[in-house]
Amino acid sequence: MNSLKNSVRLVGNLGMDPEVKMFDGNKKLTKLSLATNDSYKNDKGERITETQWHNLVVWGAQAGLAGDMLKKGDEVVIEGKLSNRSYIDKDGIKRYATEVVVHEFLKTAGK
Template structure:
């Protein structure tokens, strides 16, 4: 049995309209940021709201759905895997980014 060991599930709101493009090889790619919120009471009894921002990418059919139906503010549930990649910028500095590669998405709530 194949066990998925790198799995992420998030519910949040899009922080931007998705950026969608088609690669030279004809694959569709969607990129967007997702905000997840958490509330808790700190040691002083004060309510604290924290927002985490996540970079999300999706390919092909999932990217097409995202392009057709999602916009900034829309609430979604998604599942995917964490992926970290690196590159060198124009000054030769090595850069890193961690993204969620989305393979399933569920549209929640109403359109923003």
């Protein structure tokens, strides 16, 4: 049950091509943006679709695969965990970010 404490599974479409970065020691990081959609009917019976955007980060060997295999618009299934961090921007202001650290991903055939 410990693995369920911080677990995220999402299915959606990539909103950008992978952004791959290399660090010292050949460490790789790939950043992605994932859109997920929820639909419901409002009081008038109209179908409303809401899009949520998720920032994804992939490390190591998976980062290389994501950079090679994925592109903007691809439908993917991801499994990972939520991560919160803070940083100081170029203007000296403290900012906060929530990301999904991806453990596994699967590119689907789409709709």
